[in-house]
Amino acid sequence: MAGLRAFAATVSLSLLFALSPATAQSPPAAESIQIGLSTDAISITAGFSGADLTIFGSLENPDPLVSRQGRYDVVVVLEGPPRPVVVRRKDRVLGVWINLESETFENVPVSYSVATTRPLQDIADPTKYKQLSLGPQNLYMKPADETDSPATIEEFTAALRERKAATGLYSENVGGVQFLSQSLFRATVRLAPNIPVGTHKARAFLFKSGMFVKESSAQLEIRKSGFEQSIFRVAHDYSFLYGVFAVSLAMLTGWLGRLVFRKD
Amino acid sequence: MGIYLPIAEISVNVFVLLAMGAAVGFLSGMFGVGGGFLITPLLIFYNIPPAIAVATGANQVIASSFSGALSHMKRGTLDFKLGGVLLGGGIIGSTAGIYVFALLRRLGQLDLFISLLYVALLGTVGGLMLVESVNALRATRSGAAPVLKKSGQHNWIHRLPFKMRFRASKLFVSVIPVLGLGAAIGFLSSIMGVGGGFIMVPALIYLLKVPTNVVIGTSLFQIIFTSAYTTLVHATTNQTVDVILAFLLMAGGVAGAQYGAKAGQRLRGEQLRALLALLVLAVAIRLAIDLFATPPNPYSLSAAGLS
Numbered sequence: 001m002a003g004l005r006a007f008a009a010t011v012s013l014s015l016l017f018a019l020s021p022a023t024a025q026s027p028p029a030a031e032s033i034q035i036g037l038s039t040d041a042i043s044i045t046a047g048f049s050g051a052d053l054t055i056f057g058s059l060e061n062p063d064p065l066v067s068r069q070g071r072y073d074v075v076v077v078l079e080g081p082p083r084p085v086v087v088r089r090k091d092r093v094l095g096v097w098i099n100l101e102s103e104t105f106e107n108v109p110v111s112y113s114v115a116t117t118r119p120l121q122d123i124a125d126p127t128k129y130k131q132l133s134l135g136p137q138n139l140y141m142k143p144a145d146e147t148d149s150p151a152t153i154e155e156f157t158a159a160l161r162e163r164k165a166a167t168g169l170y171s172e173n174v175g176g177v178q179f180l181s182q183s184l185f186r187a188t189v190r191l192a193p194n195i196p197v198g199t200h201k202a203r204a205f206l207f208k209s210g211m212f213v214k215e216s217s218a219q220l221e222i223r224k225s226g227f228e229q230s231i232f233r234v235a236h237d238y239s240f241l242y243g244v245f246a247v248s249l250a251m252l253t254g255w256l257g258r259l260v261f262r263k264d
Numbered sequence: 265m266g267i268y269l270p271i272a273e274i275s276v277n278v279f280v281l282l283a284m285g286a287a288v289g290f291l292s293g294m295f296g297v298g299g300g301f302l303i304t305p306l307l308i309f310y311n312i313p314p315a316i317a318v319a320t321g322a323n324q325v326i327a328s329s330f331s332g333a334l335s336h337m338k339r340g341t342l343d344f345k346l347g348g349v350l351l352g353g354g355i356i357g358s359t360a361g362i363y364v365f366a367l368l369r370r371l372g373q374l375d376l377f378i379s380l381l382y383v384a385l386l387g388t389v390g391g392l393m394l395v396e397s398v399n400a401l402r403a404t405r406s407g408a409a410p411v412l413k414k415s416g417q418h419n420w421i422h423r424l425p426f427k428m429r430f431r432a433s434k435l436f437v438s439v440i441p442v443l444g445l446g447a448a449i450g451f452l453s454s455i456m457g458v459g460g461g462f463i464m465v466p467a468l469i470y471l472l473k474v475p476t477n478v479v480i481g482t483s484l485f486q487i488i489f490t491s492a493y494t495t496l497v498h499a500t501t502n503q504t505v506d507v508i509l510a511f512l513l514m515a516g517g518v519a520g521a522q523y524g525a526k527a528g529q530r531l532r533g534e535q536l537r538a539l540l541a542l543l544v545l546a547v548a549i550r551l552a553i554d555l556f557a558t559p560p561n562p563y564s565l566s567a568a569g570l571s
Contacts, residue, residue, distance in 0.1 A: 048268070049275070088372050090562040096380075096555050099372045099564070159563035166561075193275070228270040228508070235271055235503050243499030246323050246507050247492045250514060254330030257518025 032060045032214045033074065033206040035187075040218075043225035050168070050193040053078065057204050057216070059183045066208060067182045073116070073123040073207040074177045075134060076187035078220070080111030080169070081198035084144070087156045087163070103156035104144035110196040111169040112136055113189040115176025124210045132212060134205060136161060136170040168192040197223050271506035272316045278512060280310070285324070285516025292328055292517070293524025294531075295540045300325040300458035300491070303513060305382060305547050314375045316506055318365075319498035321457030322491045323510040328517055329459055329487040336481025343478050346430045347485040349439055350464075353446025354453070354490040361454030362497045369502070372566065376555075381456055383552045389462055390544030397537035404534065437472060445471070446486065454494045459487035462544070 035057035042053075055076055059067075066072060085108045088099040116123065120135050129138035141157045164170035169192050177187040187204070203217040223229070235242045265278045284306055292299035300321050307317035336342045368374040426439045445467055449460035464483040468474040474482070499505040528536060 049266075086372065086566050088564050088566070090559055090564070096376075097557075097559055097562075098376055102372060156563075160565065163561070163563055163565050194273070228268050231270040231507065235499070235505070235507075239500045239503055240496070242507075243496040243505065246499060246505050246510060247326060247495050249507060249511060250323055250326035250492075250495075251330045251488075253511065253514040253518060254327035255334065257327065257514075257521070258331040258334050261519065261522035 030213075031062055031072075031206065031208065033204050033216045034058050034060060035076070035202060035204045035216055035218055037202065037218050037220055039220075041221040041223065043223055044191075044195070045224075045226055048193060048195075048224075050195075051191045052188050053191050055187045055189065055202055055204075057185050057187065059185070059206065062183050063208075064182065067179075071209045072179075073118060074185055074187070075117075075120070075123065075205040075207070076115045076177055076189060077134070077201075077203045077205075078111070078113045078189045078191075079109045079201045079203065080196050081109070081200065082107035083110050084108070085160065087160045089156070089159070101152070101156075103148065103153065105141045105157070105160060106144050108141055108160065109139070110198070111192060111200075112139060112164070113171050113173070113191070115173040115187040115189045117175070117177045117179070117185075119174050120172070123207050124212065128210075128212060132205065136165060136172055167194065169194065191222075195222060267508065267512075269312075269506050269509050271504065272312050272320075272509060274311065276310070276312075276509075281509065281512040282516040284310070285513035286520035287516075288513075289328065289517030289520025290524035290527070291520075291540075291543065293521035293526075294528035295524075295536060299328055299517065300453075300460075301382075301386060301456070301462055301544070302547060304378075304457040305551055307509075308378075309550070312509070314378050315365075315369060315502060316504045316509070318378065318455070318457035319495065319502065319504035320506045320510045320513070322453060322459075322494040322498065323505050323507070324513045324517065325453075325457075325459040325491040326488055326495065327514040328521060329461075329484045329491065331518060331521070333481060333484040333488055336484060339481070341477050342481035342485050343430055343474075344485070346435070346442065346474070346478075347482045349428070349442045350446035350449070350482070350486040351489050353443035353448075354450035354486060355493055356443075357447035357450025357452075358454045358490060358494050358497065359450075360447075361451040362494070362501060364451075365455055365498075366501060378456060379551050379555055381452070383548050383555065385452070385456075385463070386544050386548035387552070389466075390541050390548055393537055394541035394545065397534045397541055400534035401538060404532075435472065435474060441472065446490075449486075450490050450494075453487075453490045454497070457494075459484075459491050461487055 035055055037055065055078075057074070057076070059072065062072065084104060084106050086102050086104050088102040090097045091100040092098075093100070114120075114135060120129065126138065129135050130140075132138075133140040139161075141160060143153050161170065168190075171190045171192070173188060173190060176189065177185055179185045198221075200220045200222055201217055202220055203215060205215050206213045224232070266275045267278045268275050284303070288299040288302045288306070291302065303324055304317050304321040307321065308314050312320075333342065365374065368377050427436055428439050428442075429436050445464070449464050452458055452460050452463070461483050464487070465479055468479045468483060469476055495505055531539075
């Protein structure tokens with residue numbers, strides 16, 4: 001039994017934060033936010049069954065008074081690579097369920113994982129999120145065909161969000177961002193088991209008393225490692241050779257099977 | 265034990281797949297069919313995307329038909345010329361099938377079409393077989409001698425032009441129905457991931473009057489090539505062949521087939537056919553329920569821009 005090795009669900013992550021040295025000399029500067037990843041790539045192995053990714057970050061020049069009153073809020077997002085998506089709806093035709101209506105959306109992030117200090121609705125008002133296109137419910141989905149009726153677009157947008165949430169690709173972790181000190185925070189975002197490979201974007205949004213202040217982002221490459229990933233790459237890059245291999249493997253197995261279990 | 269399938273992109277249990285392969289192998293050894301018509305629906309029930317289940321099913325069929333054809337070649341019950349002509353038709357059918365497959369996938373109707381074809385074909389073949397075998401069982405119980413179809417009886421198929429002689433099958437027949445049959449099987453093979461043995465065998469016996477002992481070997485021979493071609497084309501145009509999945513199924517399948525063949529020898533022909541008919545009908549009914557039952561969620565997502 002080749003290939004049956006133990007697949008440890010390991011994600012090798014070692015993330016660091018970048019604390020900037022205190023700048024004491026200048027008069028009150030505007031707050032800003034920083035996040036740092038010690039690695040710009042994560043390899044996930046075959047048995048990957050989801051994990052939590054911890055991102056550290058810091059506020060620069062926080063106002064101690066605002067900080068004490070807990071009026072700083074941080075929202076951290078890990079956003080997957082954007083891809084076009086078709087949403088289809090099944091309807092009953094002559095008793096049979098058939099895909100009838102569909103709507104295509106451009107540049108929909110494949111995954112979207114959010115961590116927040118408090119529930120989103122408590123941090124700022126919904127119009128802010130719409131402007132920022134922030135949060136799984138407020139993320140702007142651009143329909144490929146803008147001439148479709150708004151009701152239809154709304155229906156399919158809602159279905160798209162719902163499906164993404166149901167498969168765990170869109171998630172929200174309320175309380176996933178915690179302040180460790182006045183300026184240092186830790187965010188925990190969920191990586192779904194079916195997290196797509198590609199370039200992900202980690203973004204941190206700073207809010208002060210419900211007002212958006214600053215955003216900072218970092219890139220993270222997620223790739224699958226090992227044997228299975230090589231197979232996937234070969235199947236796509238050298239598809240003909242891969243096909244020849246699949247056929248030969250089948251013939252070899254058939255021949256060996258006859259040799260081993262021969263009865264005539 | 266979980267294993268990640270690189271092409272299907274889901275984690276599955278190794279033992280479930282091996283058992284699935286072994287169970288289907290057992291049945292295929294018992295009934296002398298490739299088993300593709302069982303493997304593909306089983307994979308779909310196990311949440312493998314239908315497009316991948318179909319292409320991988322075709323890959324798995326190569327292994328079982330190759331080992332079967334080897335046995336028949338040794339016994340001399342394989343008509344290479346007849347198989348070759350069937351194959352010619354098969355290649356044409358497969359090419360058309362793969363084109364239709366890619367088109368349906370783009371339109372989002374692939375799953376529906378696969379299910380409909382399965383329900384229609386399995387329902388018809390299973391129903392006919394059940395009626396025939398129950399009649400045969402009744403006849404033997406009442407003591408009447410089974411009525412054998414005489415070879416040499418001619419029907420309209422034998423009046424078509426472009427005749428060709430197939431020595432091993434003791435046959436002199438037009439190439440048109442042979443090519444047509446091959447093409448139909450090739451088409452089904454690429455759309456349904458089946459070898460087509462369950463249609464090829466009765467068609468060769470009842471339509472072309474090929475002697476029964478040559479039928480299975482010849483049908484297996486042509487299925488090797490049709491499904492190999494299907495696998496290749498699916499691999500290059502749709503990238504839907506999962507070798508890990510196929511290998512697990514084959515490994516279970518070749519072992520199961522041997523025990524199945526042994527078990528099959530203890531049962532009488534009509535009993536076997538009745539059991540196979542029930543099995544085929546059960547798969548058809550299970551797929552039909554999925555078509556008519558209200559889905560838990562009417563919405564589905566798929567990547568756009570890909571065929």
